[in-house]
Amino acid sequence: MKRFKVTFQPANEKMYVPEGTTIKDALTAAGLDFDFPCGGRGKCGKCRVRVLNGAGLPTSAERKHLEEKEIEQGNRLACMTKIHGDLTVQLPFKKRPEAKILQIAPEKDVQLRPRIRKVYAEAEPPSLDDQRPDWERLKASAGLDGLRAPLPLLRKLPQLARETKYHLTLVLEKEEVLGLEKFDTRDKMLGMAFDIGTTTVVGYLMDLRTGKDLNVASMLNPQAAYGADVISRITFISQEEAGLEKLHGSILAAVNELIGQAAEKAGVAREDIYALTVAGNTCMHHLFLGINPRNLALCPYTPATKEPLALNGRELGIEINEAGRIYTLPNIAGFVGADTVAVILATDLDRSSDIKLAVDIGTNGEIVLGNSERLLACSAAAGPAFEGAQIYCGMRGAEGAIDHVRFGEELEFSVIGEGKPKGICGSGLIDAVAGLLEQGIIDKRGKIRSPHEIGSLKGKFENNIVQHEGANAFLLVDESQTAHGRPILITQRDIRELQLAKGAIATGIQVLMEKQGIETAEITEVLLAGAFGNYLNPRSACAIGLLPPALVEKVKGVGNAAGTGAKAALLSLGEYQRAALISESVEYVELSAYPAFNSLFASSLTFPEPLIPEPSS
């Protein structure tokens, strides 16, 4: 779907929206929320705006409300006008008061306007002259006459009202009453943004009144006990009785544990937490909600839903304030989930005029390419090599892992935790292979050469070429220097695994470029999201062809962008609503259905020509 730029005047606010979005929805997603008296049905004619360039033909609803001359001048109804090109829109009506703007990441600002709010009320106690019931009395004094109370609140209201002489705080979401609290509790309103990864779960504790970060807590996803990756967890569910309940229960327990940790470290109570936003891949999303993800593993990989959901925390099993709400971010497709929506939200990819590439590398690599006009996304099945699995001396990026390697005068490497190495993790492996390519020890097809095959100039490390299981291998660290007294090798098989992994990602990028009809040079920035992206040396990634070598100077880590997106949605109603627009407008590309996939994949297995060497520092 094409995306267009809408500029709202006089605010000069810019918004990029998928083709066919109404001006009304664009206003909302831009955080410029106005009243639409008839709810956007073209009935009231009150949302008149003036399109300064390229207003299309008016609808019949617009003809009813606008005179011919007004139409000629570009006047239209915001709710009826769909966007089919870049527009500048003049707003004649008044917007709501400006909310505070916060910077939540180096390049990410959000409007502070959470979905939850509190209203404090003081009502007169009843008397024979005024026998109104407790609830009617309370809501009248809060100025909220139209509200209906949920039963659990009505059950506790009589007692609370008498304990406090009707000094009570209502917790609201839109026009819905969520909670009732004794006295004035408006100063307590916290929230947490969660990024539920297949491997790691992170929760950011924030103050919803100020937007401030209070704390962060993270842990390995305990579902790993039932399978390292998405597919093996789905297999577990299919084979094990109550498998879904186990996986669902274990992620709930993890989230509850992290809530407790973060609250404790920040010195606050978990009952002060009123909202959670949750981003994760589609499988993590389904498992968090207790929806069976089985169909995600079966062609055509259909999720149960991709919509954003708003849920009662306690009903789901999340231990926060009893009024607390859980907001899951929307998904895009079976293998491009809410975490990718959050990455787009965090990087404002949907508002960018320049074409950018965002890559979140893991067992599945989610790739997004495009700009405000059109965003394409796909998921590349990289397999576990980047996570250190199925690599002879591979391990996760944990203590003892070699995470960076440099072929200088000597072989240099760094170890996580700074002790003796135990193995090598994904970023270390990529560095090592990039170096071996540069040294000519590995050829373009990935073969580890024998010493006699290596040219004279590059012979420095030829003694490290050893035999392993009947093939050449590269000795990275000999047994005297490792923690366990065994050598750390890179085997021929390891190279093959890495070729498959990087080939999958490279093919995904290639397919999206072809679908967009663009050349590599048109990409202005490559955003590496996620923990792996943070560790990864961009030069090495380009050197092995994981990322296009021509873009080596344009690669930038954006940290845990999924977490940043979840934080944005937590703090800002407008960002949360924009997430829904992103979910609807990003075009998912199914790689397995792409005709040239196999040939592209086969040719992406080879390594590129060596990069121009990095200037030595």
Place this chain on the structure above:
Amino acid sequence: MKRFKVTFQPANEKMYVPEGTTIKDALTAAGLDFDFPCGGRGKCGKCRVRVLNGAGLPTSAERKHLEEKEIEQGNRLACMTKIHGDLTVQLPFKKRPEAKILQIAPEKDVQLRPRIRKVYAEAEPPSLDDQRPDWERLKASAGLDGLRAPLPLLRKLPQLARETKYHLTLVLEKEEVLGLEKFDTRDKMLGMAFDIGTTTVVGYLMDLRTGKDLNVASMLNPQAAYGADVISRITFISQEEAGLEKLHGSILAAVNELIGQAAEKAGVAREDIYALTVAGNTCMHHLFLGINPRNLALCPYTPATKEPLALNGRELGIEINEAGRIYTLPNIAGFVGADTVAVILATDLDRSSDIKLAVDIGTNGEIVLGNSERLLACSAAAGPAFEGAQIYCGMRGAEGAIDHVRFGEELEFSVIGEGKPKGICGSGLIDAVAGLLEQGIIDKRGKIRSPHEIGSLKGKFENNIVQHEGANAFLLVDESQTAHGRPILITQRDIRELQLAKGAIATGIQVLMEKQGIETAEITEVLLAGAFGNYLNPRSACAIGLLPPALVEKVKGVGNAAGTGAKAALLSLGEYQRAALISESVEYVELSAYPAFNSLFASSLTFPEPLIPEPSS
């Protein structure tokens, strides 16, 4: 609050509403529901009507939408125009298609339009060309794009969709999705209307598609085990640990039991029941919902709420379809509950131009007096005498109870179940005392005369005057004719109890007449609601002064009007909405705060002059 008549043309539909009601709300309550594009906020100007007589001054919102000339012609906005007098309103806009009209009681018609509806959808299964998620696929094919699905539905959707090839039925309430069912189940949609009395619980099973009665089930309210009346049950709650839970649990169990009985007798499944309406007094309402009714027993007798509530059946603990909803009718005050709202609904008292009196006699007698212009209600604490309690030979209206007594040539009586009598119930006692008054055996002050005090003409039953505990008593049935071999007596104390009970009701009626500023003769009809009202001989009730003797020819039983009202609200959205209007507009009169109450009560204890004798048939 005053009530006015609004006549809608060209439909000639009449509606009586409290002063200050908008024309919009009157339209809705009259079942004439139109679209109000802006939701009735005076923003869109689309709900223009013409007030044919007595349009007041226009609001500023109306001035914005209407020209001076239009305003002069009586044009107004239905949403902005409040009713301050009788109006005739010409409707220029099209109403929705007419719903079927049903007669659910001799004088009660309702429009068949339940709150629950079903939509059947057939979606295409997903493919690589169309990977939309299950929910988005389903709702698009149902034409319900804006709907959000609740989590429990999303959890079962993937399985159900695949089992049925996406042939599914959605259960909806307004724009909310309640349920999801396999294949086309539109032919299954039942409901039950419940009247939860302090003594008896009745449930009417109905088909919501046709409006037909399917069955009825009733039982004694099992809460009686914890106290015969409302006050003793509240006392139980205050004194007993988990008292509220016990009372709440026992009424839920009773309702579930009756649902099972009615369904079994009708040969249907309880899962086919999607809606319950519930009417009961305010205490029964609170106990059914699990709200502590303690404050109802403490001055100023404050309920937790009087609003109508819509609840998920399973969450409350009601065993019907998992999508099923429970709709409680609204209350009026602490001692005038949803059952009285249901009586008003059933008797259309709020739409009557004539002044009528409705009385529902029990331990508390609810009394409503007025017409469409103004309805007043009060609750009179009659005590348990009418239920046979605290009467020497008193008993409930069950098998073996003397329910009617006639002083002819001989003393005649009828017995429930037609066996030998075991005691006397309320209606029998009232007949007996009425007869004793006519015979001159009781004097105006309630004293049972000794044989020598009775004049010559009335000596027929003087041999039945016996001594009991040092006072005169009347032997109704001697020991040879009773089931248990003990005589059935009416004691002096019984007469005193009855005087207190009938005096309370009579005082309530008197206070309401004084508040309305009307004379007895202005009352055109006395409607006796409830089971007791059905058994009661109106002549006897007037003879003892329970009801005004002058109205003896105007008394009419209306059966279980509370049940009829609950049925009306079950079948018809308009009636349910009218219940809310009734709850808001009926003026509650607190008898204990009425200045002349004590003197009126004292004078109401005496018996009236004997009625002109009933012509013998």
